[in-house]
Amino acid sequence: LSYGPFYRIDTDEVTELQIRSKEIWGKARRNIYQGINPAVKAYTQWIGGETARGIVFTTEVPPDPDSWAPPGQVQWSGERPGVYVEDDYVKINALEIDYYP
Amino acid sequence: MTLNSSQRLKQLEDIVPETAPVAMIRQDVAAISKQNNLEFHESYDDLDFLVFATLYLHPASRVSLVAHRHSPTPGIEICVCHNQQNIAELISETLTKLDLTPNDLTWLHPNYEQQFSELVKDRPEQVMLRD
Numbered sequence: 087l088s089y090g091p092f093y094r095i096d097t098d099e100v101t102e103l104q105i106r107s108k109e110i111w112g113k114a115r116r117n118i119y120q121g122i123n124p125a126v127k128a129y130t131q132w133i134g135g136e137t138a139r140g141i142v143f144t145t146e147v148p149p150d151p152d153s154w155a156p157p158g159q160v161q162w163s164g165e166r167p168g169v170y171v172e173d174d175y176v177k178i179n180a181l182e183i184d185y186y187p
Numbered sequence: 188m189t190l191n192s193s194q195r196l197k198q199l200e201d202i203v204p205e206t207a208p209v210a211m212i213r214q215d216v217a218a219i220s221k222q223n224n225l226e227f228h229e230s231y232d233d234l235d236f237l238v239f240a241t242l243y244l245h246p247a248s249r250v251s252l253v254a255h256r257h258s259p260t261p262g263i264e265i266c267v268c269h270n271q272q273n274i275a276e277l278i279s280e281t282l283t284k285l286d287l288t289p290n291d292l293t294w295l296h297p298n299y300e301q302q303f304s305e306l307v308k309d310r311p312e313q314v315m316l317r318d
Contacts, residue, residue, distance in 0.1 A: 095235040095257055112233050113200045124207070124269060127234045131259040134235075138257055153297050156211045158259035159234070 088181055090144030092128035092160060101141050105183050110143060112162075112176040125150070125161035126169070126178050132186065142186040147178045199230045199239060205251035206232070207271070208264040210278045211294040212287060216254045219263060223285055225252070239266075244280045262293050275302035 096104065104110060112126035134140065147168030149160040162169045162178050169178055200206050212219075216227055216238055227238040236256040243249045251266040265281050267274055278299065282288065289307050 094233065096233070097231075100233075113198065127232075129234065129257070129259060132257075133259050134257045151297075153294075156208050156258075156260070156264055156294050157262070 087148070088144045088146060089148055090181075091142045092130065092144070093132040093134075093140060093142050093186060094128050095134050095138045095140040098139065101139070101185065104141060104180075105185070108180045108183055109177045110141075110145070110162075110180055110183075114171060114174055114176050124176050125155075125163035126176050127155065127159055127161045130158055130160055134187070136187055140186050141183055143180040143183040145178055145181050196229055196231055196236075199232045199237065199251075199253070202228075202230060203239070203241060203251050204268045205241070205249060205266045205271075206253075207269050208253070208266050209274050209296045209299060210265040210281075210292055211260075211262045212265065212282075212285070212291045213262050213293045214285075214287070214291065215261060216263065219252065219285060227252075227254070242281060242284060244277065244284060248277060248280075250277055250281050260293070275299045275306055278303055279306045 110126050110128070112124055114124040147162055150163055152160070154163070155161040164176065165171060169176065219225060220227055220240070225240040225242065227240045230237055230239055234255060235258070237253055239251050239253045241249055242252055253264040253266050265278060267277055271277065278295070282291065295303060
């Protein structure tokens with residue numbers, strides 16, 4: 087199964103790193119095992135026009151239920167299969183990922 | 188987002204601990220800023236560019252009000268600390284502080300719906316959330 091496409095507006099540096107690693111990152115704070123889990127976040131639509139820059143991606147990792155994220159967004163929180171924490175980042179693997187637009 | 192435009196900004200997670208969205212209100216930044224004399228600051232997170240303001244509540248608690256620049260759904264997110272307790276109370280206090288009602292919520296995290304509904308059940312307004 088493939089989920090997406092999803093979109094994020096990122097810095098050129100972060101975009102490059104994510105495309106090279108085929109990983110999507112969400113910054114976590116140190117106390118991530120308490121209370122609300124931090125999450126990888128993405129938009130379900132692109133409304134950045136031609137001037138904003140970012141990535142488009144698909145993933146095999148199912149997002150959290152729609153109602154867990156604000157309208158227009160999806161998220162992956164964990165830890166659960168496919169959602170993992172490395173250093174200060176929550177990560178999921180992308181199936182396909184590219185620059186957007 | 189370009190690197191040049193973000194170089195001058197600090198990432199939201201490096202500025203405030205209140206970054207976990209738990210609710211969203213329909214108002215826009217200009218209206219909330221003007222009515223509450225709140226100053227919004229430029230920042231960004233893993234999703235997008237954004238503006239945010241810190242809203243101080245009683246007693247000694249606070250939330251971040253966050254509006255992403257390119258969100259498909261306009262509105263302002265109410266964000267709390269990842270280890271925050273009594274989140275439904277914070278959401279209720281935020282609405283009160285901003286002179287809003289539960290009808291102004293366009294999204295509420297399902298983990299807090301029941302507790303929030305109990306908190307506001309004596310209010311005359313109906314809690315109406317998105318489908």
